[in-house]
Amino acid sequence: MDTIKHNQAAWDKKVEDGVVYTKPVSKEVIAQSKRGDWSIKLTPTKNVPRKWFPTSVEGVKILCLASGGGQQGPVLAAAGADVTVMDISQKQLDQDKMVAKRDGLSLRTIQGSMSDLSCLEAEFFDVIIHPVSNLFVEDIQPVWKEAYRVLKQNGVLISGFVNPLLFIFDDEEEMQGNLKVRHSIPFSTLDPMSEEERKKHLAAQETIEYGHSLEDQIQGQIEVGFVIAGFYEDNFGGTRELDPYINTFMATRALKVIHL
Numbered sequence: 274m275d276t277i278k279h280n281q282a283a284w285d286k287k288v289e290d291g292v293v294y295t296k297p298v299s300k301e302v303i304a305q306s307k308r309g310d311w312s313i314k315l316t317p318t319k320n321v322p323r324k325w326f327p328t329s330v331e332g333v334k335i336l337c338l339a340s341g342g343g344q345q346g347p348v349l350a351a352a353g354a355d356v357t358v359m360d361i362s363q364k365q366l367d368q369d370k371m372v373a374k375r376d377g378l379s380l381r382t383i384q385g386s387m388s389d390l391s392c393l394e395a396e397f398f399d400v401i402i403h404p405v406s407n408l409f410v411e412d413i414q415p416v417w418k419e420a421y422r423v424l425k426q427n428g429v430l431i432s433g434f435v436n437p438l439l440f441i442f443d444d445e446e447e448m449q450g451n452l453k454v455r456h457s458i459p460f461s462t463l464d465p466m467s468e469e470e471r472k473k474h475l476a477a478q479e480t481i482e483y484g485h486s487l488e489d490q491i492q493g494q495i496e497v498g499f500v501i502a503g504f505y506e507d508n509f510g511g512t513r514e515l516d517p518y519i520n521t522f523m524a525t526r527a528l529k530v531i532h533l
Contacts, residue, residue, distance in 0.1 A: 276481050277361065277386050280409045283480040284362035288342075297343025297368045303376040306351035313345045315404040315433030316507035316522040325431055325503055325526045326400065330354040336398045336423065338416075339387040339406035341365025346380055347372040349402070356380040357398075359387070361409075388412070390419040398424050403432040405522060407490075408482045411461070414493055421497045421529055430499060430527040436506075439521040440484030447514050460484030491525065499527035 288295040305311065312320040327333055331353035337346040341360030346369050350356040358369045358380060366382040373380050385392060387403075388410055401420050407413045420430050443455040456465060462482045463471055494501065503526030508516045515521055 276411060277388075279475065279478075280480050281361045283478045284360075285364040286478045287480075288362065288364035288368065294344075295342050295365060295368060297372045298347060300376060303347060303351045303372065303378070306348045309352065311348050311352045313348050313402070315345075315402065315431065315524050318510040319505060319507045319524075321431060321524065322503070322505070325429070330400075333399045334397060335400045335402060336393070338390075338401050338403045338420065339409070340402055340404050341369055341382070343368030343372040345402050345404065347376070347378055350378040350380040351376065354400075357383060357393075359383045359385055359390070359393075361386055386410070388415040388419065390423050393423045395422050396425045396428075399428055401428070401430045401432075403430065405433040405435060407432075408435050408485065409480060411483050413485055413489055414497075417494050417497045417499070421499060424529045426529060426531055428529045430494070430529070431524065432494075432527070433507075433522060433524040434490050435484065436519070436521045436523055437484045437486055437490075438519060439515065440482075442515070450514060452514055456484070458484050458486050459489075494525065494527050498529060500530050502526050502528050 314320055330349060333354045335349050335354045335356050337356060337358040339360055340346060341358055341362055342365045346356050346358040358366060360366050363384050366384060369380060369382055383392065387407065401424060407416050410416065424430065437458040440458060440460040441454050441456050443453045446453040466474060491501065505524055506520035507522040508520045
């Protein structure tokens with residue numbers, strides 16, 4: 274099956290259902306950003322450190338990759354950046370367009386997969402913002418490779434992703450307060466399902482998610498040429514059983530440096 278096409282439809286449905294990651298920022302947030310008081314999140318609770326960005330983002334070419342929903346892109350555009358938002362879901366991109374129209378912002382939207390940036394020029398962007406989203410593609414190596422290609426020399430890739438530990442536990446058991454190890458990594462949400470469960474999952478247009486290894490997440494960036502220059506961890510903000518024990522999200526700042 275075409276999992277990318279399936280997840281596209283699933284994210285369109287999430288917008289219709291009003292889930293948290295599809296809710297655009299408010300007019301107040303945009304007004305603050307225009308005054309230079311801005312921040313963005315790539316993981317559930319922590320802001321990306323401002324020192325990970327240029328001192329000023331005025332005129333900085335930023336690609337918000339798999340980042341629709343009217344959140345990161347409009348904030349950065351309001352701060353003065355030259356923003357392109359790319360997402361598989363047109364309805365997520367419509368949220369960015371709505372904020373841009375509402376608040377007088379200029380940004381570009383492109384519908385497409387994070388694994389294929391062939392429509393974008395090589396060495397064009399200064400910064401790529403990539404929130405927790407590569408769990409929706411089976412192979413993340415093309416994501417890192419394409420990100421490296423479209424960044425300028427000394428460009429920056431700022432990525433959030435899931436600690437694969439999150440996927441080893443039985444999800445239904447965890448919701449009942451029990452941490453029961455059931456799955457191995459790499460992982461797909463379809464792996465433990467029976468044929469009947471798969472049919473129901475797909476018919477309900479639920480997303481298909483993939484638990485990628487830390488080697489694929491971190492060494493994968495290094496292998497295409499990035500140098501990891503920043504790191505932090507995050508969690509669900511105390512709403513999940515694992516939160517008291519370990520952080521289940523992380524973010525990296527990677528540089529496209531000139532290799533001699």
